[in-house]
Amino acid sequence: MSFIDPERLWVLLIVPFFIVAYIWAVRRKHHHGIRFTNTALLAQVVPRQRQWRRHVAVALSLLSLVALIMAWARPNGIDYVPRERATIVLVVDVSQSMTSTDVSPTRLDAAKQAALTFGDQLPAAYNLALVSLSGNPALILPPTIDRTQFHQAVNSLKPQDSTAIGESIYVALSAMQLAPKGTDNTPAPGAIVLLSDGDNNIGRAPVQAAAAAAAKKIPIYTIAYGTALGYVDLPAEGDQPATRATVPPDPNLMSELARISGGQTFSASSLGQLNQVYASIHSEVGRQPVEKEVTATWAGYGLAFAALAALAAVSLGARWP
Secondary structure, eight states: OEESSGGGGGGGGHHHHHHHHHHHHHHHHHTSOOSOSOHHHHHHHSOOOOHHHHHHHHHHHHHHHHHHHHHHTOEEEEEEEEOTTOEEEEEEEOBGGGGOSSSSSOHHHHHHHHHHHHHHHSOTTOEEEEEEESSSOEEEEEEESOHHHHHHHHHTOOOBSOOOHHHHHHHHHHHHTTSOOOTTSOOOOEEEEEEEOSOOOSSSOHHHHHHHHHHTTOOEEEEEESOTTOEEEEOOBTTBOOEEEEOOOOHHHHHHHHHHHTOOEEEESSHHHHHHHHHHHHHHHSEEEEEEEOHHHHHHHHHHHHHHHHHHHHHHHOOOO
């Protein structure tokens, strides 16, 4: 917690003084002798008081004083507000392995459906960009708030050959630079959401690209999509007969990319799980912590402690049946 006027916290030094004074007063009282010789008469004249009530009343009073001093220093708390101007670059794997039917109807079709839902749920002020991940990554849609264009771009994705995860991250970083800047010419906050089901087999190393993203403070949220049972049928080529190849996802690589860039990693083996992952990512990138003055909150604490202290003081003077 921070304070707008931290120098006012020096007033808290009076609290230990009050505590010492109270302890001294209590001990001094115990040293006085009894002025009444008839203790039975004393019990009728002065009602018996429980000592703990005095302590509670004093403690509540001191807590009220502390809370009011904290409020006087104008404390700042943390509030989470929407990240307006944020830019999300969605990188979708369109390699041939995404034609696997282990996720109905295919991995790519399910990924496209979830991407559309994700885009519709983001705040309207968010920029969305789309990059296709293949052996030749391409920026399909520059950052825009136009969700109609985003739908058209996602629906246009078609399977292609090879998987260049590292190169696709560099394309995403370049796309991030196209997002509108603020009035002070600062880049908009952003993140990359990368969905892939395979190993990198061409282009620059993915971990090198993740390090570049970390240098720009752009986290990568990775999704290892598909199941270990996924496969694709490869057509015959020349003298080579048609073959069936397994295409399991690579969660280890996805986890490493997220760790290096400061993002998070997820795994999804169905459309339902993928929707849940996107909801988690939306929650993560959709808000940012900002400082907010909470003077009124601490003043309320002080008022509450003062009210309780007053009740405790009243109980000291009341003679209960």
